[in-house]
Amino acid sequence: MPRSTLPLQTLKIHLRLAETNEIFSLPQCQNDLTLKQLKSDLELLTGIPFHFQRLHYLDENLPDDSTFMDNDIVPGGTITMRIWKQDGWGHLVAAAVKGDTLKLVQLGVTEEYAGTSPYAKILGPEQKKEWVAHRAFVALFVASHRGHVNTVKFLLSHGADVRSKTPLGRTALHVAAVMGRCECIELLVSFGARALDPDCEGQTAVRLAQRWGQKESKRALMRVPRQLAGARPQHQDGAVQQAHGQPA
Numbered sequence: 001m002p003r004s005t006l007p008l009q010t011l012k013i014h015l016r017l018a019e020t021n022e023i024f025s026l027p028q029c030q031n032d033l034t035l036k037q038l039k040s041d042l043e044l045l046t047g048i049p050f051h052f053q054r055l056h057y058l059d060e061n062l063p064d065d066s067t068f069m070d071n072d073i074v075p076g077g078t079i080t081m082r083i084w085k086q087d088g089w090g091h092l093v094a095a096a097v098k099g100d101t102l103k104l105v106q107l108g109v110t111e112e113y114a115g116t117s118p119y120a121k122i123l124g125p126e127q128k129k130e131w132v133a134h135r136a137f138v139a140l141f142v143a144s145h146r147g148h149v150n151t152v153k154f155l156l157s158h159g160a161d162v163r164s165k166t167p168l169g170r171t172a173l174h175v176a177a178v179m180g181r182c183e184c185i186e187l188l189v190s191f192g193a194r195a196l197d198p199d200c201e202g203q204t205a206v207r208l209a210q211r212w213g214q215k216e217s218k219r220a221l222m223r224v225p226r227q228l229a230g231a232r233p234q235h236q237d238g239a240v241q242q243a244h245g246q247p248a
Contacts, residue, residue, distance in 0.1 A: 008032055014078040017046060019094045036064040040168055044178045047145025049166040054082045087119045096139040099148030109136040110158040137164035144172035147181040162191045169200035177205040180214040195221040
């Protein structure tokens with residue numbers, strides 16, 4: 001039977017993050033799901049920004065525009081995610097996952113960073129400032145997802161931009177809300193995170209908290225004053241819409 005005529009099938013698969021050896025469960029993936037769509041969901045599930053994800057199955061690279069069916073991914077299979085190896089990004093992600101603030105400092109997340117990397121050596125002062133800011137944001141995003149309050153506090157206190165976004169328009173607040181990290185939510189908001197800023201799919205942190213069943217996150221976000229939450233005038237923030245689907 002040609003692949004194009006194969007029936008739709010719902011698969012339960014696993015994902016392994018190579019840099020940390022963490023295992024995540026994805027119980028409801030249809031075999032017509034594209035890897036680009038999966039990577040969007042994985043940004044929330046794993047806390048790894050979309051543009052750092054490199055997905056492999058049976059040692060084969062998975063192109064973004066291909067589907068599970070195209071790659072013969074079977075029920076119970078394991079997809080491996082790897083982080084960019086260039087410029088120490090994998091080490092930075094692993095340190096943020098552990099909340100290892102000292103290691104993050106050594107990897108260039110503060111303006112006081114005096115070390116070098118093969119890439120940083122060729123940067124001018126302004127470019128290096130942008131390089132540090134991007135590394136600080138990625139560390140903040142991952143640490144907020146994992147709930148490492150002290151690391152989040154350190155990064156914010158040393159200039160990490162709470163309103164920086166991934167290519168999918170998500171901030172550290174979005175992933176803290178998805179994972180129910182209420183202490184991180186309160187900290188991020190105190191540094192200017194906006195609870196009603198939407199991502200590229202129109203989802204605010206409040207809506208994502210409801211979609212992922214994080215009632216405490218939702219309550220924490222709803223307590224944020226409107227002027228701090230980023231609410232628009234009139235009544236555009238309305239009732240939180242009901243979304244479907246639960247994470248593993």
